[in-house]
Amino acid sequence: MSNLEETPGRNERPDGDRAEEEATEADAFPGESEVAAGDRKSRDEREHLTADVEKDDARKIVTGEARYTADYRDRFPELAEGKVIRSEIAHGYVRDIDTSEAEAMDGVYAVITPWDDIVPDKAYSSSGQSYPEPSPWDLRVLREHVRYVGDPIAAIAATDTETADRAARMIDVEYEELEPIFDPGAATDPDAPQLFDPDEVENKQRGADYERNLESHFEGERGDVERAFDRTDDDRVIETEWETPYQSHCVPEPHTTIAHTDEDGRYSFITATQVPFHTRRQIAHLFDVPIRDVRVTKPRIGAGFGAKQEMAIEPIAFALHLAADKPVKLEMTRREEFYALRFRHPMQMRMRTAVDEDGTLEAMELYTLSNSGAYGTHGMTVANNVGTKPLPLYPRVPNVRFEGDVVHTNLPMGAAMRGYGAPQGHFAVESHMDEVARRLDFDPVEFRKRNAVREGDIDRNVTILKDGNRFNRKIRSCGLRECIERGKEAIGYDDLEQPAEPHRHRGVGMAMIAQGSGVAGRELGAAQMKMNEDGSFHLQVGGVDTGTGSDTMFSQVAAEVLGCEPTDIVVISSDTDLTPFDYGAYASSTTYISGQAVKEAAEDARERLVHWGAKMLDEPVENLKTGDGQVYSEVTGDSVSLEEIGYEATYGHDDREHILGKGNHSTDESPPPYGAQFVDVTVNEETGEYEINRMAFAADCGVAINPALVEGQIEGGEHMSLEYATSGGLEFDDEGNPEVIGFRQYGMPRTTDHPPMETVIVETHEPTGPFGAKSIAELPTNGVPPALSNAIRDAVGVRVDSLPITADDIKRALNERDG
Numbered sequence: 001m002s003n004l005e006e007t008p009g010r011n012e013r014p015d016g017d018r019a020e021e022e023a024t025e026a027d028a029f030p031g032e033s034e035v036a037a038g039d040r041k042s043r044d045e046r047e048h049l050t051a052d053v054e055k056d057d058a059r060k061i062v063t064g065e066a067r068y069t070a071d072y073r074d075r076f077p078e079l080a081e082g083k084v085i086r087s088e089i090a091h092g093y094v095r096d097i098d099t100s101e102a103e104a105m106d107g108v109y110a111v112i113t114p115w116d117d118i119v120p121d122k123a124y125s126s127s128g129q130s131y132p133e134p135s136p137w138d139l140r141v142l143r144e145h146v147r148y149v150g151d152p153i154a155a156i157a158a159t160d161t162e163t164a165d166r167a168a169r170m171i172d173v174e175y176e177e178l179e180p181i182f183d184p185g186a187a188t189d190p191d192a193p194q195l196f197d198p199d200e201v202e203n204k205q206r207g208a209d210y211e212r213n214l215e216s217h218f219e220g221e222r223g224d225v226e227r228a229f230d231r232t233d234d235d236r237v238i239e240t241e242w243e244t245p246y247q248s249h250c251v252p253e254p255h256t257t258i259a260h261t262d263e264d265g266r267y268s269f270i271t272a273t274q275v276p277f278h279t280r281r282q283i284a285h286l287f288d289v290p291i292r293d294v295r296v297t298k299p300r301i302g303a304g305f306g307a308k309q310e311m312a313i314e315p316i317a318f319a320l321h322l323a324a325d326k327p328v329k330l331e332m333t334r335r336e337e338f339y340a341l342r343f344r345h346p347m348q349m350r351m352r353t354a355v356d357e358d359g360t361l362e363a364m365e366l367y368t369l370s371n372s373g374a375y376g377t378h379g380m381t382v383a384n385n386v387g388t389k390p391l392p393l394y395p396r397v398p399n400v401r402f403e404g405d406v407v408h409t410n411l412p413m414g415a416a417m418r419g420y421g422a423p424q425g426h427f428a429v430e431s432h433m434d435e436v437a438r439r440l441d442f443d444p445v446e447f448r449k450r451n452a453v454r455e456g457d458i459d460r461n462v463t464i465l466k467d468g469n470r471f472n473r474k475i476r477s478c479g480l481r482e483c484i485e486r487g488k489e490a491i492g493y494d495d496l497e498q499p500a501e502p503h504r505h506r507g508v509g510m511a512m513i514a515q516g517s518g519v520a521g522r523e524l525g526a527a528q529m530k531m532n533e534d535g536s537f538h539l540q541v542g543g544v545d546t547g548t549g550s551d552t553m554f555s556q557v558a559a560e561v562l563g564c565e566p567t568d569i570v571v572i573s574s575d576t577d578l579t580p581f582d583y584g585a586y587a588s589s590t591t592y593i594s595g596q597a598v599k600e601a602a603e604d605a606r607e608r609l610v611h612w613g614a615k616m617l618d619e620p621v622e623n624l625k626t627g628d629g630q631v632y633s634e635v636t637g638d639s640v641s642l643e644e645i646g647y648e649a650t651y652g653h654d655d656r657e658h659i660l661g662k663g664n665h666s667t668d669e670s671p672p673p674y675g676a677q678f679v680d681v682t683v684n685e686e687t688g689e690y691e692i693n694r695m696a697f698a699a700d701c702g703v704a705i706n707p708a709l710v711e712g713q714i715e716g717g718e719h720m721s722l723e724y725a726t727s728g729g730l731e732f733d734d735e736g737n738p739e740v741i742g743f744r745q746y747g748m749p750r751t752t753d754h755p756p757m758e759t760v761i762v763e764t765h766e767p768t769g770p771f772g773a774k775s776i777a778e779l780p781t782n783g784v785p786p787a788l789s790n791a792i793r794d795a796v797g798v799r800v801d802s803l804p805i806t807a808d809d810i811k812r813a814l815n816e817r818d819g
Helices: 016-027 058-063 069-075 161-169 225-230 276-287 314-324 334-339 379-388 422-439 444-451 480-491 550-562 590-617 642-651 707-726 784-796 807-817
Strands: 080-086 092-098 108-112 152-158 172-177 214-222 237-244 256-261 267-271 294-297 328-331 347-355 361-373 399-408 504-514 525-531 537-541 569-573 624-627 630-633 639-641 660-665 674-684 690-700 757-761
Touching: 069 256, 069 267, 069 328, 080 161, 080 314, 092 152, 108 161, 108 314, 152 161, 152 314, 214 379, 225 347, 225 361, 225 399, 237 422, 256 314, 267 276, 267 314, 276 294, 276 314, 314 328, 347 379, 347 422, 361 379, 361 422, 379 399, 379 422, 422 444, 422 504, 422 784, 444 480, 444 504, 480 504, 480 674, 480 690, 480 757, 504 784, 525 550, 525 590, 525 642, 537 550, 537 590, 550 569, 550 590, 590 624, 590 630, 590 639, 590 642, 590 660, 630 642, 639 642, 674 784, 690 707, 690 784, 707 757, 707 784, 784 807
Parallel strands: 080 328, 267 294, 361 399, 537 569, 690 757
Antiparallel strands: 080 152, 092 172, 108 152, 214 399, 237 347, 256 267, 256 328, 347 361, 504 674, 525 537, 525 660, 624 630, 630 639, 674 690
């Protein structure tokens, strides 16, 4: 394959008007020195950053002492167990529900149906997003019009799970069945069954046409894409198609909620949620109660991965609680998690590019058809990310178009899942770029590097679907090229040895990946520091730890500012009564948004520490610093301990003060972390069977505040990405009934199935992030599918364009190649 030289000035040659526009736009971004955030510290200056501080709940988890939602049942002696009755048909109406036998059973406290007054008949969205939710309001708590097998139609509260299960079997449901539609490609046909009457849906999305089952249509363009394709030779215009399936979150802890009324008559929820404040607001809206009368508490969460960015079961639990007049625990079964809750959206994608003679991309065009399933939670926003996450890897391409349709079918509902559209998009974009390079005889890695993002670029692709350029971003930190080089070294890219057997072939594939750090202009995090008399602190933060270790990260950020130890800080998080507001754990926002709020709160508290230190040392404030548990003078060397300050401020003779610090953070910035995923594979040409020898992932997440936790996120994300690439997926029969209802059928890889992994952390400094940090949690979910497809192409010369990649897929492609 031909070698390519990078050309940093590649897009200095657009037409005059565009060049002038881009230069003006670049001038509009402040330089790094003007960005108000992120103290840059060398490694020698860092006390608690880039440090492997032990995850604060690690020992509790491995010893079984950690308490999850269901473990709080012992607080409620009269706790009732909830059970949901779900639709057995894919499409139709519930005409009658006979609950008489169930209600007559001993131990049954309440049975609710869609027609009960206590069940709101109000449209809402379960998507845990900002207000108003950027998802259509198309759900009801219990559904008379059912749209997939698994729709909730009734619920029971009973003394125990066994009684609730027996009662559920006594309920008789009468349906009026309608014709279903399962094929997203046929869903918009004029004669296809219609899932929604347009009047049923509020807060409709851009391009919605419910008469054609279209939740949303969107499109955006930069430059003149068709003109670019028309002026490019046909042999340098490459088009490919890609398909991805449903994916289950496979959360260790199923969705669980306890709903009760406290002694003050306020409604309280102990619930496994990523978005406690959004859940509070949505419950208040749905049940017409003041927000002040709703409390949502998040205990420890057994992972979320986006599944718990939904108010999926809380309204049913609350309605059961009101009907039974007892605390109710509603806990989903594993079977329900696999067919009735939330999943990654299946997609069909088409990618087309034009490339000039020297390997420079002239135009990119991406189309996605997203199957939103029965309802629209996160439908449009996930589909948007199919393009707006991977296309910014190539920000200097002058002509770009992205278009998509989000359609409804009578299959389970897609929703938020780790990566949020980016895994689907990266599979299409990065597999396509590899295919383009190989067809045009360019080295795949060098082809990408030639066209890829670099520090200082202005990224307009991220806003290709928006009006205006407010959220265009300047790339202030980018370690992508170092990620590629270090990933190549880790995988042994240039030293690959082929197997001795002639029918076995080895290859390496790579994919560049990117994500974001929060949602630009749509986030808010807040925090408060409270100092105790002995110099310790309580940090109250709304940010949600879903098992990632963010509470530990918060303590490190605060300790770095305050000059104390992380163990001197008690983190209290995610209780809507006790902690400041936060949008929640999604969009890779926790470190970047909530972490910055913690940093600002600690800086606010530090000002008061230094104020009291100046009084006690009789020195000017400007001479003083914090560190080693002290406020000390850089001039005299004198110091006073934080404990001494704590007692003096609290009990002093003249002045007294409770030292507090407050921080709020919201920003229009969303700096992308970058990564390079490599996969080494051996393929048996006779059978199509393949073995992944090893994987390597190099990540630029800015400054890694806790490298051990970063590595954990990378390895966990790679495992989820490996599952997406090689196994998993949901299947349904001709009537929409689920055929995958447990781990055995789903086929998630076990730890013994996982190939060796090497993780490389490439440090850059993001000036808008806390101490230079960006996000990491979603990034590694994006890379294995394209890297594996590219590795198989490298090994045996055939392309697999759908997931999961199986031996049958490879053998079929080999047979087609060989005639």
